[in-house]
Amino acid sequence: MEAIHQIAVLGGGSFGTAIAKVLAxxxxxxxxxxxxxxxxxxxxNQHENxxxxxxxxxxxxxxxxxxxxxxxxxxxxxxxxxxxxxxxNVIHDCAHCFDxxxxxxxxxxxxxxxxFRLMSQVLEEELPGVRVGxxxxxxxxxxxxxxxxxxxxxxxxxxxxxESVQQVLGxxxxxxxxNLDVYGVELGGALKNIYAMxxxxxxxxxxGENTKSMLITRSLAEMSRFAVSMGANxxxxxxxxxxxxxxxxxxxxxxxNYRVGYAMGKGATLDEAVTEIGQVAEGxxxxxxVHEKALEMGVYMPLVxxxxxxxxxxxxxxxVVSALxxxxxxxxxxxxxxxxxxxxxx
Ligand SMILES: NC(=O)C1=CN([C@@H]2O[C@H](COP(=O)(O)OP(=O)(O)OC[C@H]3O[C@@H](n4cnc5c(N)ncnc54)[C@H](OP(=O)(O)O)[C@@H]3O)[C@@H](O)[C@H]2O)C=CC1
Ligand SMILES: O=C(CO)COP(=O)(O)O
Numbered sequence: 001m002e003a004i005h006q007i008a009v010l011g012g013g014s015f016g017t018a019i020a021k022v023l024a025x026x027x028x029x030x031x032x033x034x035x036x037x038x039x040x041x042x043x044x045n046q047h048e049n050x051x052x053x054x055x056x057x058x059x060x061x062x063x064x065x066x067x068x069x070x071x072x073x074x075x076x077x078x079x080x081x082x083x084x085x086x087x088x089n090v091i092h093d094c095a096h097c098f099d100x101x102x103x104x105x106x107x108x109x110x111x112x113x114x115x116f117r118l119m120s121q122v123l124e125e126e127l128p129g130v131r132v133g134x135x136x137x138x139x140x141x142x143x144x145x146x147x148x149x150x151x152x153x154x155x156x157x158x159x160x161x162x163e164s165v166q167q168v169l170g171x172x173x174x175x176x177x178x179n180l181d182v183y184g185v186e187l188g189g190a191l192k193n194i195y196a197m198x199x200x201x202x203x204x205x206x207x208g209e210n211t212k213s214m215l216i217t218r219s220l221a222e223m224s225r226f227a228v229s230m231g232a233n234x235x236x237x238x239x240x241x242x243x244x245x246x247x248x249x250x251x252x253x254x255x256x257n258y259r260v261g262y263a264m265g266k267g268a269t270l271d272e273a274v275t276e277i278g279q280v281a282e283g284x285x286x287x288x289x290v291h292e293k294a295l296e297m298g299v300y301m302p303l304v305x306x307x308x309x310x311x312x313x314x315x316x317x318x319x320v321v322s323a324l325x326x327x328x329x330x331x332x333x334x335x336x337x338x339x340x341x342x343x344x345x346x
Contacts, residue, residue, distance in 0.1 A: 004028065004168055008075035010068065010090065012039055014279060015107055016081035017049045017058070018141035019169075024061035026171050032064045033071035040064035052279075056145050072097040077105070077164055079135070080119070083280040084110025084190075087119055091126045100129030103161045105154070107135045109189035110282040111289050118186045131158040133165060134182050136189035136241040138248035140255065147173040153241040154178055155185035177240060184236030187227055189245055193283030194290060195219035196249035197261035198307050204265025205317060215303075216250050222301050225334065226290065229299045234335075257283035261307075270311050287311065300339070302327065 009020045012034025020030045034040055043049050043064040048056055065071050072078055072094060082090055087108055098104070104127060106119035117125075123132045133156030144150050154165040154176050162178045169176050179185050199215055207215070220243055224234035236242055249255040253262065260281045263273035274281060291308040294301040306324055309315035331337040 001163055001167060004076050004164055006031070006075045006077075007168060008033060008071040008078045009081060010071065010078065011081035012036065012043075012049065012052075012064070013081065013083075014052045014141040015139075016079070017052050017056075018139075018144040019079050019081060019107060019135075020062050021056070021058055021145055022169055022171070022174055024059045026168060028061065028168055030062045031071040031075060032062050033068050034064060034066065037066050040066050053142075053145055068094045069097045072102075073099075075102065077103045077168065079105050079107055080123075081107045084108050084112060084119060084282060085280075085285065088112060088122045088126065091122065095126050098127050098130055101131065103131045103133065103158070103164060105133040105135050105156075105161070105165060106186070108282075109136060109186075109193060111190050111286050113285070113289060116289060116293055118183065118190065120182050120186055131161045132156065132182070133158065133161045134186045134189075135165065135169075135176075136185050136245065137177075138240060138244040140248060140252060142254050144174065149173050151175040151177060151240050151244070153185050153239060155180065155182045155241070157182065179236065179239065179241070181233055181236045183230075184227065184232045184234075185239075185241040187230065187232055188223065188237050188239075188242035190282065190286050191223045191226065191290065192219075192242075192246040192249050193257040193281070194287045194304060194307065195223070195246060196255050196257035197264075197281075197283045197287070197311075198303055199250035200253075200255075200258035200261025200263075201265040201307070201310070201317065202261075203258075204262045205321075212251070216246060219250065219303060220246060221332075221334065222303050225339075226294065226299050226301060229297050256281040260284065264310070265317065284311070300341075 007028050008031045009016050010033045020032045023030045047058050108119045120132050120134050135154050137152035139152050154162050156162050166176045224237050227234045256277050256279055260273045291304050306320040331339045
């Protein structure tokens, strides 16, 4: 395995900071690109990112910069940790800085509005010739920076990329497993944000432990049904990037998506909930896109539909829950007993 000498991280928010910190702790020099010169100056002088992780030491191997060309050029490996909403624009504007053969890894868990593209597809379209990968899994940034024992998945068809990412990120608190199914790994990371909002909402209403388990498991069934309709392999959802990420975001109040649902369950409007968090909650946008796609493709997604009704059409949570519970009872595992399509059940 060739040694990696230079790594770039694009995006100076929670996850970009967490990944840059892991890399630096593993002894790599990291060019850390962000848009805000003041933030870059603070990180350069204080070796911490006070807006996202006040008090967390980042060390001296992280070199913040607002010059994206300087960050990318010469880096063998580039991690992109930007919200999906801005992902294509940022990559498009700096596409000329990339060389063929460079390894580019998206950590973004979202979907592009036009064309329902995932970020690896955006990378392939914008950066022909680069090697593309996706990093996804149960990776709450706040826990990663605190060295909680964590695992993730690097998905790529490119073996060199998979092994390079395992090499540069793996250490005594972070394990990186490999997968070939880029689309499935990425889709799981995007979809689970919707169900994290559902779980937050239910938690705010005082759900029991049985309810929590039912919600997470039926979320997995719904995600898998959607994946199959998109031509993806639902088996990937059995891994860390599927059920793993679903569990952490549906049970942790550190998840921004969970917190959006929770705040709404306590009576906040969607705008209030999102503003209060002040960081990206990808699930809000993903919900809209998946709701639309499910309608278009005729995929049965009662949790998506119920959450959409609450968020966008002012439906009462009690009415939605009641409709879900009264719907016709159906198959547990649809790969064993196909779902009956003449009724409707959670
Ligand atoms: N946080 C987490 O636990 C994890 C997050 N992810 C995923 O990573 C992605 C990024 O999330 P995260 O880092 O948490 O988000 P944050 O909200 O913490 O940070 C977003 C970052 O994007 C920057 N940004 C926003 N718009 C632009 C733009 N137009 N040009 C340049 N930079 C921009 C922000 O800059 P500024 O600070 O100047 O506003 C900020 O640095 C998301 O898809 C998320 O789902 C994946 C795994 C875990
Ligand atoms: O994806 C995440 C953990 O794996 C982070 O979730 P949130 O974006 O909901 O905070």
